[in-house]
Amino acid sequence: MTDDADDRSHAFSEGQGVDEDYEEFTLDPTDLGVDPDQVDPVDSRVLTDVLDKHNVSAEQVDVPELIDVGLSYMEINRFEEATAAFERAARFADEDSIEAQEAWVNKGVAHGQLEEFDQAIGAYEEALRIDEDSEHAATAETNLAYALWEFGRTEEALEHAERAVEIDPRFPQAWYNRGFFLSERGLTEDALNAFDNAIRLGMRNAEILEEKARALEELGREEEAQEAIEQAEEIRAEAEEELTEEF
Structure with missing residues (x-):
């Protein structure tokens, strides 16, 4: 959000x-x-x-x-x-x-x-x-x-x-928020589509991948959820490494 x-x-x-x-x-x-x-x-x-x-x-x-x-x-x-x-x-x-x-x-x-x-x-x-x-x-x-x-x-x-x-259908942050609100209301399939749209439009960070993983888990798509979680962890690790290098 x-x-x-x-x-x-x-x-x-x-x-x-x-x-x-x-x-x-x-x-x-x-x-x-x-x-x-x-x-x-x-x-x-x-x-x-x-x-x-x-x-x-x-x-x-x-x-x-x-x-x-x-x-x-x-x-x-x-x-x-x-x-x-x-x-x-x-x-x-x-x-x-x-x-x-x-x-x-x-x-x-x-x-x-x-x-x-x-x-x-x-x-x-x-x-x-x-x-x-x-x-x-x-x-x-x-x-x-x-x-x-x-x-x-x-x-x-x-x-x-x-x-x-x-x-603005090309505004990734709007799709992300829409996905979050839909997910909170239990509309998981629609939420997943919204998250995917945001990612396709360039919003690729740990938070959205974790939200996507939760939606996939709700839909029983465990392997895809695990893949999204691993991608989120990689992004967080890269960010921590960059922060360490700055100091």
């Missing part, structure tokens, strides 16, 4: 992120009226001081750059600061624009990382209110499905997982 902070990373939109030679977030002093050299890059007051205290107008704010600031906070696990950045990006973006939608989707991701699923749900719903068929809609639906599941609204979760697949 998409929003698990431990093993299953949550999909969010691509941004500049943090370069290897990162020193501070890129807040252009000409546009935002602040010298980034004088600001602690992980100080949560930065955005408030820049955008609220100095009352910057929407015309002076580079919304994509502000979204990148939020993504940079995500990269260093400063999720509370990220939610603030994304909310401000949404507020400063043109009303109901694709940029506003992207900001709301990412805000939902940040809340999900904080396990604030009620707020994540609200952010995803706002994103989908803007556009139910845009380039960000499948991600919003997929992540909304997970947040609803975590919030105990399981029936709605499957509905949104299905909707994500309808919007």
